[in-house]
Amino acid sequence: MSQESIQAKIRSNPKFAELVGKRTRFAIILSLVVLVPYYTFMFLVSTQPQIFAAKIAEGSVITIGWPIAALIVVAGWVLTGVYVSRANGEFDSITAEVLKEARK
């Protein structure tokens, strides 16, 4: 079967539209979940640095800035795990179906 007809079949398969839609939405949402807090953090760090000077607990010397920055790093990594588990599971199985149906 020619490459063009496989492509045409993929294009017309509603599952392909579903795959693209789902994955695009998911990627955009996760990107925003990373970038919005990050840029909020960067903005506040440069304009309102005193916010980050608050202590994590009474009598402690550690400011909330340290755990917040650590949280951005850890959360960024956890989100990559969230994306990979869904992409390698759900999205890849839809992809496999779409490809299989197109090659029929």
Place this chain on the structure above:
Amino acid sequence: MKRSLTALIAGSLLAVSFAVFAGPGAIEGVEKQPVNFSAIAMFMIFVIATLGITKWAAGKTKTTADFYTAGGGITGFQNGLAIAGDYMSAATLLGLTSMVYFKGYDGFIYAVCFFIGWPIILFLMAERLRNLGKFTFADIASYRLDQNRIRTFAAIGSLTVVCFYLIVQMVGAGQLIQLLFGLEYNYAVVVVGLLMMVYVTFGGMTATTWVQIIKACLLLGGGISLMLMTLAQFGWSFENLFTKAIESHKLGEKLMSPGTLMADPISAFSLSLGLLFGTAGLPHIMMRFFTVPNAKEARKSVFYATGFIGLFFLVTMVLGAAAITIVGTNGAFFEGGQVGGKLIGGGNMPVMHLAKAVGGDIFLGFLSAVAFATILAVVSGLALAGASAISHDLYARVIKKGTASSAQEMKVTRIASVGLGLTAILLGIAFKDQNVLFLVALAFGVASSVNFPVLILSMYWKGLTTRGALWGGIAGLVSSVGLVILSPTVWVKILGNKAAIFPYDHPAIVSMTLAFFVTWLLSVTDKSARAAAEAAAFEEQFIRAQTGLGAAGAHAH
């Protein structure tokens, strides 16, 4: 071939030992340290092991696919370690710890900026890169655009970033080795250049990847061990660690909250843009996405890489904060024994002094060897990316129009690797004693303003045309390089002018915006037949990007 490999290996070993013995007689300069034999011995073990791997890899490297991408046979986990290795340079270890040591919390903000690009690379780029690319990022940029012009331009973009980065690494290597090993600067540069040539020329991507993996493990292992030994000294209490740090540091309480580094919001924004999208435009990093068999493994590699990089950054933060007390109050680490004066070996040394303070000479030797190995691994990755831009993009595709045989292409690749190695040695020597920090800004500026826009738009925007991509790229290149020259670091500190013409050290806020704008404007106004054909070709590319249909598969052995 076999014989020349053995000869080169012998040659580089000889160079190492020559440098060792030339060391003691050549102690000049104030900063040079006594020859550190345990460090050299441990580094020699690393060199012998990696040369052994190179020999094994050379046997497996038969085709161009083997050479550029290790035949696509690297697993997600291995590639994740290798990507992390590419990103965790010696500069990261020394630079981030020293930033926390001197500026406290500001160092952490900087680390977050360096980290944040990784999740974004995964969400927006990793699987598309894998599905569309074969050997280089120019494969993707020129997928449906003009092969000659866009590929040439993308190759120039790669080579520019590679060269800037190589200079930074070579100069860093020379200075570091002079300090840690007590070797002459020029010898160190030559040793790094020669070993890099051997790894890349003979072992290609397979050897480069394994060198990178070993080094990443050593660096992570070394960093974590040092952190544990250090935390033990503070009774495993962060509270205790920070209380002592505040007592010891001249900033006092200010150490714990944002300081002057990010005080200007626009400057902070420009820096973060450049680091975020520059990471996504580094050719030696992008090339790693083609070494795995499919999109699944490509995603996994970013997951592992992000984890290792994040972990490493957090470890460096603890090391930097601990060094404030352990190194900062010990006269033995200051010139003339004056606490608070000039650190022995310069401002980048806190983590090395920390290693000596808590782990003794043997551990310092180990960490020094790891730092040397790190530089070696990073320059190898860079050289491979540069060599493939020359041989795959410029030679095989643009000059030979795809008619070059695999053997011819391999030959050009090897010549290019040797050429890049020699160039790196010469540039390393030429830039000796120069302030090369601005080159990092340049590398990230060009990566974010030249490589990144064309790459992301070619994958996401149907309307991108050759004309738009070319002029947008030129606008990005000229503005990023121009603005770095006019920035405070170069215009004032290096060229000695009074005031900077462009007030920020990182150009991305202007140059990246300009690159995107010019690309957009000249694409939408492009009414040529070629532009229409390029838009029509998007569909096929889109389906391949989404499903992997027709993607380059793993090479069977």
